[in-house]
Amino acid sequence: MSVIEVADAADDRLADYVRLRDSNLRRSLEAEHGLFLAEGEKVVRRALRAGYRPRSLLLTRRRRAALDDVIGALGAPVYVVDDAVAEQLVGFHLHRGVLASFHREPLPGVDEVVADARRVVVLEDIVDHTNVGAIFRSAAGLGVDAAVLAPRCADPLYRRAIKVSMGAVFTLPYARLDDWYGGLDDLRRRGFTLLALTPAPDAVTLAEAVGEGEGRYALLLGAEGDGLSTRWLGQADVRARIPMAARDVDSLNVTAAAAIACYELTR
Amino acid sequence: MSVIEVADAADDRLADYVRLRDSNLRRSLEAEHGLFLAEGEKVVRRALRAGYRPRSLLLTRRRRAALDDVIGALGAPVYVVDDAVAEQLVGFHLHRGVLASFHREPLPGVDEVVADARRVVVLEDIVDHTNVGAIFRSAAGLGVDAAVLAPRCADPLYRRAIKVSMGAVFTLPYARLDDWYGGLDDLRRRGFTLLALTPAPDAVTLAEAVGEGEGRYALLLGAEGDGLSTRWLGQADVRARIPMAARDVDSLNVTAAAAIACYELTR
Incomplete structure (x- = not known):
């Protein structure tokens, strides 16, 4: 020194x-x-x-x-x-x-990160470092076990993401998918229920989707604005929504929605 | 035109x-x-x-x-x-x-805004327009009835707050307290249970605090970083926390915490 x-x-x-x-x-x-x-x-x-x-x-x-x-x-x-x-x-x-x-340390593989996990968040194309940081903080704080990132999701170790996460990016294990198209197959094969968060009115409520919360869940979160891709929505086992109360508001921002979904998944 | x-x-x-x-x-x-x-x-x-x-x-x-x-x-x-x-x-x-x-239109008074409300959020000194906007969006979207702002809380009609709220600042009725020190008396007098959100480990869990959710609740949210003032914490009927799962994360950011608390209050 x-x-x-x-x-x-x-x-x-x-x-x-x-x-x-x-x-x-x-x-x-x-x-x-x-x-x-x-x-x-x-x-x-x-x-x-x-x-x-x-x-x-x-x-x-x-x-x-x-x-x-x-x-x-x-x-x-x-x-x-x-x-x-x-x-x-x-x-x-x-x-x-x-x-x-x-x-930086070499990132672990998806298999390693999810091996013992019961609850994981999967971030598709969340491109804003502030949002990635905030989601890591909520997920880690509430007891989610790991995060998996699509190839285009923003870097959790970028300064702004680290700062907003208050360092949660250091303690929540995460891995990055090589393959966006087929990337969810691995999680399904390991017995995760793929739960897509969406504002679509015909989705089931989050509380119904989670139920008693037995089993392994992967919570899929989509890009700011556009939400999850059609591909990933189509691959999900369940599409879940947070019930909205009119007032001309049709959805929450992705960090608020992620916080609520992580809370419901880990309670 | x-x-x-x-x-x-x-x-x-x-x-x-x-x-x-x-x-x-x-x-x-x-x-x-x-x-x-x-x-x-x-x-x-x-x-x-x-x-x-x-x-x-x-x-x-x-x-x-x-x-x-x-x-x-x-x-x-x-x-x-x-x-x-x-x-x-x-x-x-x-x-x-x-x-x-x-x-701008003249703001209504607190009495008017809370008259028929069952769930209100009360923002103490939240000074960041992004956070004020995000909290309005979550509160309005989830079905909170009104917001009450302490004198130093940031302006919901500032451009950045409006943008982040996606316009929820136009539809969620809100009023501003003239008096920070005695400002909560009015809400208590009207039968609101004052529920202070805090990361303090000795607080009861949010789910316990809300219980069946009967009655009228005012959710008190404090400043980024410092949280609620000692004065407001002392005036609260219940201090509630969101349970944290180690991982070296001791709290959530105020917008994530507010989203979860509004979800729990309005479910």
Whole structure:
């Protein structure tokens, strides 16, 4: 472990932290180096507790002692910078003052992730990192066992998803399907009832669909706006809806619907 | 009704639509003129159906026919602009191509809003417009009868809140408390059980708190991060929690928690 003061935002040692709001740059940079960034003391501690290995930490002067109790054991450099350097580097005022860059680990396969699971959420094409983070937080908090992501679902280890999830993306095991078209077969073969959440008025109510909740359930959640694809709706064993009470509102947003469905599935 | 092509973003007739992302400017401008803005065809139609009176509409050329079926009856000018003028005016690419400025109506009083209500949500200091909008959408969609807002809760008629609510802010009746300190007395006097949602481990579970759901319930929801104030927690009849399943997640975000609580209250 070493604590190093850095005075220049262009210093190569800070390269993991550049331009955090430039999402195109970040995606290619993080993929190329196999890293992800966690922001804020609480979330960084959760990543460490979950066993992720840090590449480095970045602390502003004001928060330089924030992680003193764990820094000794990290085996990664700790960079301390002025607020102005931090802002120049990341592209906004870093008011939490704590960032860390971690190594990504190889994702487990779907089989491994669902092997002992009774309740899983399956995210089709949820493309908004905020929504992915919020769904992970609800699913993990309520006791869902795992998540499975379609190929086009947004990355749970993107900074914004991590932040909104409050670190739940570190503790809820997840895997990604290689194959969107046939991807649900594996879950069905393992005895999961495929439960598609939809606002369609002819679907059964969520409470009816879950019943006593025996058995294994995979809750399918579709994209913001468009919902589940016709393919996945067609593959589901049950189409379930959350009953709506008029007032010119025909559906809930996907994070609210996911929270309610996870609550009903795990109660 | 008149449809008017406007070629200059600085034209005074477009003044309601300037710099939509400058939240300080927008707050003072909208308060001064007693207006609010709705964005997107679907949401504008919902505002019209709910009886709000338009000051004007702003359509991009590509969407100029979007509201043709209702424009005749509006009694408000319809401005049509190029994409470039729209972008210069509002400060970003207006991809939906439909905006409308509406007159605000005087808010009803708390007594009026809760008079016939059995289920109300009470938002203490929820300061994020996204969260206010999402909570309105869930509450309205699930069948809550009204909302009551503490003095510092964010404005449901701010553009972002309207958008996230998908127009539910137009259909769920709401009022604002003048008095934070004593504001809950009124609800208690009317026979509402004050149910405070909290992650505190010693609270009863939500399902226990609601029981058979007879009687009148006011669900108290607190600020992002800090939750309900000590004052309001102390005034509650029941403190209720959503059971959490370890995984290093100690609470849900306020919109997920609100969705679950509204679902439980209205089932």
